[in-house]
Amino acid sequence: MELITDLHTHSKYAGACSENLTFENINQTCIEKGINLISTGDFTHPLWFKDIKEKLVEKEKGIFSLKNQNNNISFILGTEVCTVFDEKGNSKNIFSRAPGVKKVHNCILAPSLETVEQINTELSKYGNLSLDGRPLLSLSTPELVEKLIAIDKNIFIFPAHAWTPWFGVFGSISGYDSIKDAYQDQAKHIYALETGLSSDPSMNWRVSSNDKYALLSGSDAHSPQKLGREAVVLNINKDEVSYEKVINSIKEKAISYTIEFFPEEGKYHYDGHRNCNVSLTPTEAKKFNYMCPKCRRKLTLGVLNRVEELADRDEDYILKGAPKYIKAVPLLEVLSYVYSKGVATKTVHDSYSKLLSTFGTEFNVLIKSDIEKIKSFDPELAKAISSIRSGKIKIKPGYDGVFGVIDILSREPEEKNSGKQSSMFDF
Numbered sequence: 210m211e212l213i214t215d216l217h218t219h220s221k222y223a224g225a226c227s228e229n230l231t232f233e234n235i236n237q238t239c240i241e242k243g244i245n246l247i248s249t250g251d252f253t254h255p256l257w258f259k260d261i262k263e264k265l266v267e268k269e270k271g272i273f274s275l276k277n278q279n280n281n282i283s284f285i286l287g288t289e290v291c292t293v294f295d296e297k298g299n300s301k302n303i304f305s306r307a308p309g310v311k312k313v314h315n316c317i318l319a320p321s322l323e324t325v326e327q328i329n330t331e332l333s334k335y336g337n338l339s340l341d342g343r344p345l346l347s348l349s350t351p352e353l354v355e356k357l358i359a360i361d362k363n364i365f366i367f368p369a370h371a372w373t374p375w376f377g378v379f380g381s382i383s384g385y386d387s388i389k390d391a392y393q394d395q396a397k398h399i400y401a402l403e404t405g406l407s408s409d410p411s412m413n414w415r416v417s418s419n420d421k422y423a424l425l426s427g428s429d430a431h432s433p434q435k436l437g438r439e440a441v442v443l444n445i446n447k448d449e450v451s452y453e454k455v456i457n458s459i460k461e462k463a464i465s466y467t468i469e470f471f472p473e474e475g476k477y478h479y480d481g482h483r484n485c486n487v488s489l490t491p492t493e494a495k496k497f498n499y500m501c502p503k504c505r506r507k508l509t510l511g512v513l514n515r516v517e518e519l520a521d522r523d524e525d526y527i528l529k530g531a532p533k534y535i536k537a538v539p540l541l542e543v544l545s546y547v548y549s550k551g552v553a554t555k556t557v558h559d560s561y562s563k564l565l566s567t568f569g570t571e572f573n574v575l576i577k578s579d580i581e582k583i584k585s586f587d588p589e590l591a592k593a594i595s596s597i598r599s600g601k602i603k604i605k606p607g608y609d610g611v612f613g614v615i616d617i618l619s620r621e622p623e624e625k626n627s628g629k630q631s632s633m634f635d636f
């Protein structure tokens with residue numbers, strides 16, 4: 210009994226998101242990947258909310274499906290918002306670029322369409338909800354929580370990609386040192402945090418003040434192909450899912466396991482400067498006094514740096530009783546690597562389709578199917594999947610908005626591929 214969920218998604222109305230993020234495409238992608246329950250994303254956006262009401266039908270309390278569909282994909286009402294405020298916690302104009310202005314992203318899940326109507330009415334007082342599927346709001350983070358809980362105590366709020374530098378609650382630029390510091394008297398309503406692509410549960414276990422929070426993983430996908438690149442697997446029967454069961458499972462940390470990106474592959478794992486081609490480990494960044502050795506300006510400090518800064522435990526600490534997690538690489542990327550062809554090429558797409566017709570879903574290929582069975586499909590692919598499952602792949606870590614580069618079967622010569630040991634000095 211397991212329910213694979215993606216609780217952080219967007220629609221075509223969110224900034225930098227693909228036109229292809231329509232309900233029909235999202236539904237179809239969930240079938241292909243094996244996602245059982247997905248957030249609608251962007252319910253604060255008036256046009257997307259109209260789509261939600263027209264295209265979805267409620268099948269269980271707070272759980273929806275696409276109309277006229279004969280499959281079992283469930284939707285839950287969700288969105289992400291960006292609160293804009295200053296260091297003293299005063300809300301700021303959403304366009305403010307004054308120094309010290311903080312921006313923190315939070316995900317919101319809601320139990321019913323009526324509740325969403327009320328949320329949208331309330332939040333539209335603090336920003337223009339039609340500008341972006343992920344709206345900017347002149348509110349502090351505690352104010353946001355207070356206002357939402359006043360509408361309905363069953364609204365569920367969690368910080369999005371908690372460690373990312375610009376918009377994460379612990380980020381090097383906008384962040385705080387703890388959930389308590391960030392949410393103040395409203396911290397009692399926070400039960401979970403999203404680890405984000407650039408961090409995994411074991412990195413989060415190093416900070417003991419986070420022990421009480423459920424660690425969630427969502428895709429934050431900007432196109433259908435990226436849905437489910439991270440996911441939370443709950444111990445709930447697909448046919449008996451309700452909003453309440455999902456929220457209670459998270460609150461009780463009754464999570465079977467999470468599916469994680471390799472954190473080094475995330476865009477903000479290391480420190481650095483994208484424009485200067487400078488990528489540094491936290492130790493190296495410290496040596497340079499956190500200044501870019503090329504342009505002499507402040508480095509963008511990544512997730513690993515912030516984790517090291519806040520950690521009160523060693524790197525290999527294992528939190529007792531914490532849910533397991535599995536690291537995975539999206540199948541299109543794996544195929545692109547195996548065949549040395551671009552992700553969008555016909556070779557990769559044909560092979561993807563063939564795999565789906567043989568194995569059913571992407572998650573079946575990535576995490577469930579017997580390696581021997583994959584071997585009879587393609588031995589090289591089986592080798593790649595097997596090294597991903599064992600966690601033994603090389604990655605040139607991501608930094609300052611640049612995704613990490615994976616080398617699943619160690620094809621690159623050693624000096625070019627620095628992996629975890631040392632960083633890239635490309636200047």
Ligand SMILES: [Zn+2]
Binds near residue numbers: 376
């Ligand atoms: Zn975000």
Ligand SMILES: [Zn+2]
Binds near residue numbers: 485
């Ligand atoms: Zn620089």
